[in-house]
Amino acid sequence: xxxxxxxxxxxxxxxxxGNAKQAAHYYSTAFGMRLVAYRGPETGSRDExxxxxxxxxxxxxxxxxxxxxTPLARHVAEHGDGVVDxxxxxxxVEAAYxxxxxxxxxxxxxxxxxxxxxxxxxxxAIAAYGETRHTLIDRANYAGxxxxxxxxxxxxxxxxxxxxxxxFQAIDHCVGNxxxxxxxxxxxxxxxxxxxxxxxxxxxxxxxxxxxxxxxxADGTRKVKFPxxxxxxxxxxxxxEEFLEFYGGPGVQHIALATNDIVTTVDAMREAGVEFLETPxxxxxxxxxxxxxxxxxxxxxxxxxxxxxxxxxxxGYLLQIxxxxxxxxxxxxxxxxxxxxxxxxxKGNFKALFEAIEREQERRGTL
Numbered sequence: 001x002x003x004x005x006x007x008x009x010x011x012x013x014x015x016x017x018g019n020a021k022q023a024a025h026y027y028s029t030a031f032g033m034r035l036v037a038y039r040g041p042e043t044g045s046r047d048e049x050x051x052x053x054x055x056x057x058x059x060x061x062x063x064x065x066x067x068x069x070t071p072l073a074r075h076v077a078e079h080g081d082g083v084v085d086x087x088x089x090x091x092x093v094e095a096a097y098x099x100x101x102x103x104x105x106x107x108x109x110x111x112x113x114x115x116x117x118x119x120x121x122x123x124x125a126i127a128a129y130g131e132t133r134h135t136l137i138d139r140a141n142y143a144g145x146x147x148x149x150x151x152x153x154x155x156x157x158x159x160x161x162x163x164x165x166x167x168f169q170a171i172d173h174c175v176g177n178x179x180x181x182x183x184x185x186x187x188x189x190x191x192x193x194x195x196x197x198x199x200x201x202x203x204x205x206x207x208x209x210x211x212x213x214x215x216x217x218a219d220g221t222r223k224v225k226f227p228x229x230x231x232x233x234x235x236x237x238x239x240x241e242e243f244l245e246f247y248g249g250p251g252v253q254h255i256a257l258a259t260n261d262i263v264t265t266v267d268a269m270r271e272a273g274v275e276f277l278e279t280p281x282x283x284x285x286x287x288x289x290x291x292x293x294x295x296x297x298x299x300x301x302x303x304x305x306x307x308x309x310x311x312x313x314x315x316g317y318l319l320q321i322x323x324x325x326x327x328x329x330x331x332x333x334x335x336x337x338x339x340x341x342x343x344x345x346x347k348g349n350f351k352a353l354f355e356a357i358e359r360e361q362e363r364r365g366t367l
Contacts, residue, residue, distance in 0.1 A: 004193040005096055007088050009223040010171045011137045012052075012059040013255055014085035016075045020064030023081070024051035025156055026326075027060060030272040032160040032167035037146035038153040041066060045149065048072055052146045052153075056169035058257060061085075061146075075131065081327040083252035086128070086174055087135040088224065096136050097124040103191045108133055118144030126191070129178045129228075130250030160268050167265045168257040172337050173216075173225035173345070177243045178250040181213055181230035188217040188226060197222065198345060212240045216345065227345065229253065239358075242366050246329040254322070256335040262319045263298055265336055266306050275324040277360070279307045292348065293317060297340065311348040316341020320349065330364055 017023045027033045033053035040049035047070045050063045063084070065073035075084060090096045094111045101107050109125035119142040125135045145152040159165030178184050188194040194217040213232050218225040231240040243253055259265045270276065283289065284304035293312045296303075298319065303310055308321045319338040326333060337346075 003220055004099055005090075005191070005219075006092075007090050007096075007192075007219050007221075007224055009057070009089050009221075010059075010174075011087040011089040011135070011139075012061050012085070013083055013171065013174065013252075014061040014063060014087060014135070015081060016072055016079075016084045017062050017064050017081040018076050020049050020051050020062045023062045023064070024053060027053050027062070028156040030269060030274050031055065032162075032165070032268065033058075033060065034155045034159060034165075035153050036155075037150040039150045043149065043151055050150070052150065055166050055257075058168060058171045079131070079248050079251065080246070080329040080331060082247060082332055083174075083255070084131065085125075085133050085135050086226075086252065087137055090136045090138060091140075093122040093124050093136045093138045097126065100126045100191045105187070105191045109135075111136075114148045116144060116148035118142055118148070121147055123147075128187070129176055129184050130247075132176070132251060162264050162268060163261070167268055168259040168336065170258040172256040172258040172335075172339075173227060174255050175227045175229065175253045176250065177229050177240050177247075177253040179230060179244065181215060181228050184228050185215050185217055188228075192219065194219055194224075194226070197225070197343070198227075200345075200347060212238050222343065237361070237366060239361065242361060243331055245366075247331045252332065254333045254335055256320075256337050259336050259338050262308060262321065262336055262338040263302060263306065266308060266321055269323075269336075270306075274326075276307060277322045277324060279309060280355075283309075297338075309346060309349040311342070311344065311346040313342050313344045313347070315343050318342040318344065318346060320346050324360060330360070330366065 024035055028035060033055045035051060035053050037052035039045045047067050048063055048065055050061055053060045097111050106127040108127055111124040113120050113122055121142045122138040125133050128134055160167055196215055197218045198216040200214045212229050214227055214229045216227040229240050231238045284300055293310050296310055296317055308319050310319050317340050321336050323334045
């Protein structure tokens, strides 16, 4: 089958933040990421600073405004800290951009070349839900630290004292909260040739008080996976409605980070001050859970101690845990996921997860 929009994978998750310098320190110390590149007034960027951090193939760019009145400053004022760009590594920017526009996407940047002494990069951008964008990048002919205009930077802190010095190795998936899910599922199918790999509706994804609907689209290689959520009718305000209210519209709700050793990662991140959602002990004592999951790498008692969730499907199993929001507004959070064959998203854990989120909503007075 001809791939109309081939992608190599995620290139970067780009955040707009109120204080990029402090955010870079947080993701270095709490997430074990390594600072590799910088852009700012010292490098000729008059209005913004940017810090680029990596962990394995996962890359974050943290952008902050140094002047009021800029588009970036406005975005942070309106939405708080959040993701503005899910950048994709593509083999042919021109072809991908033209296909996207011919399929109904709105162009934000025409394909163009940026270059410096390290080589050249081809870049374009299209609009997605809310104010989120997809920058399309081909960096095959570039050997610099990130992009032209950025300089190499030294790590802020020493790497975590774990195997390979990394707490996670890759971006597993990025979740968007939207108001019209079907419209955006169709967007990714038409514009990028993505296909639906899962959908969750009805009782699958509801609690006593709130509900949502979710569908997952992915490229043919399954390297790029975008779950899309929308609110569904419930007795009280769902987590999706809370996000849309506090973020001021559609946006990226959470980023799942793939780790090879979730126990070590959770221990290190918790020690560094990261807060995780608390799953009740009764989740682990349920005989049905133990019979359903069978043998897994980590004893259930060790999972219970750390409040790590476990789920099994026909392909294997996964271990997962979710942080509380990492920004001031109850919007952006992270998931850690360790996969053992399973291609799923923890369907068996949805009820426990959403009830944990509802307990946090109740504490905030927003349920």
